[in-house]
Amino acid sequence: MTALGHLPTPANTVAPERDEGHRRGPAGYLLMIPGTVWLALFFVLPTVTLAASSLYDPSGSLLNGYQMTWHWQNYTEALREYAPIFLRSFLYAFAATVVCLLLGFPLAYAIAFKAGRWKNLMLVAVIAPFFTSFLVRTLSWKFLLSDNGFIVQTLSSLPAVPDDLRLLATPFAVITGLAYNFLPFMVLPLYASLEKMDPRLLEAAGDLYASPVNGFLRVTLPLAMPGVVAGTLLTFIPAAGDFINDELLGNPRTRMIGNTIQQLFLQAGDVATASALSVTMMVVIVLMVLVYVRKAGTEDLV
Amino acid sequence: MPRIRRTRPVLPPGLVASELSRRSFMRSAAAAGGLGIGVPSLLSACGTEGTGQTAETCKSTDRSSSEKELVWSNWPEYIDVKGKQLPTLEDFEKESGIDVTYNTDVNDNNEFFAKVQNQLGDCQPVNRDIIVLTDWMAARMVKLGWLQKLDHANLPNVDQNLVQNLQGPDWDRKRDYSVPWQSGFTGIAYNKKYTKPVGSFEELMTRPDLKGRISLLKEMRDTMGFMLLLAGADPTDFSDNDWQKAIEQLESGVSSGQIRRFTGNDYVDDLNNGDIAACEAWSGDVIAMQYDNPDIEWVVPEEGLALWSDNMLVPNKAYHKTNAEALMNYYYEPETAARLAAWVNYVCPVQGAKEAMEKIDPSLVDAPLIFPDEAFLAKAFSFKSLDESTAKQYDTDFSQAIG
Structure with missing residues (x-):
């Protein structure tokens, strides 16, 4: 608390302000209207239709129409058929999140504490890739990892590496692509957390005979936890549903759930199964987030 | 150990903002659940009508005489x-x-x-x-x-x-x-800089030196036509049993890692730079590629050729x-058709265009991929037409097989 907060303030100057605040009540609700309408139109309505179409009678067709018959077997069938792909998506997303955390933490730390006058430039460098399209950036990875490209050719000329080394169209390429594309979403929240940290706390830890490692584990890391939680969520959730990286960098055996849903909706026209998969995906992610936020205990930090 | 007094963390806006504690999160989740109980009746209303139309249910007016x-x-x-x-x-x-x-x-x-x-x-x-x-x-x-x-x-x-x-x-x-706009063949293309000649789908699907270096098309009918041929069936007339065998053929190509990708038009780049050595390809694309890259070859697969048309509707x-x-x-009009064919390089559906082509580009008159002769057409097949529910079943089988 600042010193100002402790200054005695004359009651008569505060009270009217509060009253005014109460009178502004209806205005607040009015201001909520655009947001509420937006949410209803673009979130609630699509979610309801999605849930409904996941319960369509699977024998429906465009010609005869689809009936909502509470056919919950769509879910069991979708899961029986596509459970391995679900598992794979979460695995890839998890791997990409770990890579992002390992790369992002030192980077965010460096920007927050060590960059000095280069701080803004480094931040711009993190954000700059957003100025080009996601698709173009992923396509350039395709070029970088190409079988006849510089990287693969150089690596396979090394003695310990097999001559027919391949990077593109492998799980490695997919995870690399995911990690690359979502790295800024990890770095920015981490930076926001670390930047608020008072460096004198570390000095104090040192004064109390904490080793640098101990200081990091007991001071820096706990204070960075909100950033870690936010960053991992922001990386993991979109990565699990991503389909561009696998589409461009993967092979048929690296299919992720996003690709399957897209394929079922647009190519096979299997609306019911595709919706069932989408709903399952949403539910699983929400549950994972709940458990994670609870375990990570950010509430304790607030 | 005394606990460090933790400062209030500042999160990026829109995130797990400090106000959004777990408790309020749970509360809103419960609210959403409560909403869920209210929606079943809404859900039931979400079925869709059949979308078939007839000349009686959907009448169109023609304003051509007044609007040019x-x-x-x-x-x-x-x-x-x-x-x-x-x-x-x-x-x-x-x-x-x-x-x-x-x-x-x-x-x-x-x-x-x-x-x-x-x-x-x-x-x-x-x-x-x-x-x-x-x-x-x-x-x-x-x-x-x-x-x-x-x-x-x-x-x-x-x-x-x-x-x-x-x-x-x-x-x-x-x-x-319908009136055909252009037709085309589906066959095999390969880049001779990166592989020995490829003559058949059999080779494409089994040759060890092509492992992980071939692509097939995402168009179900193109790819499955050839899989059916490999399984010994006729794509113009086959049974469900044949279909199963053909799907297994495709699945084995996927699980062995022989097939690197399933593509649309984008096989062109991969074939050009050698990431893909050989692939299933459309004739017009390949002719267009050959102008820029003389290493690209197009072959008529030993199994046959898929013939398709795009139609004006x-x-x-x-x-x-x-x-x-x-x-x-x-x-x-034959002259117009020939001018068009000389540019797009697809199979020309217009009789007389071949003669008209002599005046436009004599080198293309004998191109079998633009003006195929009887012998060439004899190798071509078209995929049998499917009713709505079979098509959906086959599309689903195909989606599952390709990953």
Whole structure:
């Protein structure tokens, strides 16, 4: 608390302000209207239709129409058929999140504490890739990892590496692509957390005979936890549903759930199964987030 | 140990903001759950009606006599171009006085279908007078009753010049709803800089030196036609049992890692730079590639060739059907067809264009991929037409097989 907060303030100057605040009540609700309408139109309505179409009678067709018959077997069938792909998506997303955390933490730390006058430039460098399209950036990875490209050719000329080394169209390429594309979403929240940290706390830890490692584990890391939680969520959730990286960098055996849903909706026209998969995906992610936020205990930090 | 007094963390806006504690999160989740109890009745109302139309349920009016205009949706790079001009199309505009808006917004049959299905299913205009779609998708539209019947009195050139083998496909026996725009073959292409010649799908699917270096097409009918041939069945007439065997054929190619990708047009780049050594490919694409890269070869697979056409269709509620027919008729003049074929390099469906080609580009007169002869056509097959539920089943099987 600042010193100002402790200054005695004359009651008569505060009270009217509060009253005014109460009178502004209806205005607040009015201001909520655009947001509420937006949410209803673009979130609630699509979610309801999605849930409904996941319960369509699977024998429906465009010609005869689809009936909502509470056919919950769509879910069991979708899961029986596509459970391995679900598992794979979460695995890839998890791997990409770990890579992002390992790369992002030192980077965010460096920007927050060590960059000095280069701080803004480094931040711009993190954000700059957003100025080009996601698709173009992923396509350039395709070029970088190409079988006849510089990287693969150089690596396979090394003695310990097999001559027919391949990077593109492998799980490695997919995870690399995911990690690359979502790295800024990890770095920015981490930076926001670390930047608020008072460096004198570390000095104090040192004064109390904490080793640098101990200081990091007991001071820096706990204070960075909100950033870690936010960053991992922001990386993991979109990565699990991503389909561009696998589409461009993967092979048929690296299919992720996003690709399957897209394929079922647009190519096979299997609306019911595709919706069932989408709903399952949403539910699983929400549950994972709940458990994670609870375990990570950010509430304790607030 | 005394706990460090923790400062209030500042999170990026819109995130797990400090106000959004776990408790309030739970509360809103519970609220959403409560909402869920209220929605079942809403859910039940979410079924959809059948979207089939007939000439009675969906009547279209023709304003061609008063409005000299036409909107045409076609695939990219599917018409002759000179600089920024479209020579044959501009000649048509001059000749007929009809103002044509030419859009290249068809990239994929399924994608385009998804774009127009809500309007056409509800008998609403899609603001396009001609759309160009591949046989099987055109067949689907015919079955759904989404197309206007053409008046052959306005199409004398089509009646006279349409090549024999395209005259009566089983989905539109009298060409009442469709007129072929261009046809093409599906075969094999390879890059000779990176591999020995490839002559058959058998080789493509089994040769160890091609492992992980081939791609097949995402178009179910193209790819499965060849898988059926590999399984010893006939793609023009096969049983469910044959289909199962063909799917297994494809699955084994996927699980062994032989097949690197399933692609649309984008195999072109991979083949050019050698990431893919050989692939299933469309004839016109490959001829176009050969102008830039002499290492690309196109071969007729030993198993046979898939033949398909893209068709000009007039959707329901298009207001300029007579104008559209005038355009179709114009492109069936042999000279015009030859000028077009010389640029797009696909199979020309117009009789007499071969003779007309001598004046335009004599080197193309004997190109079998533009003017195939009888012997060439004898190797070609078209995929049997499927009813709605079989098609859906096969599409699902195919999606599962390709990953």
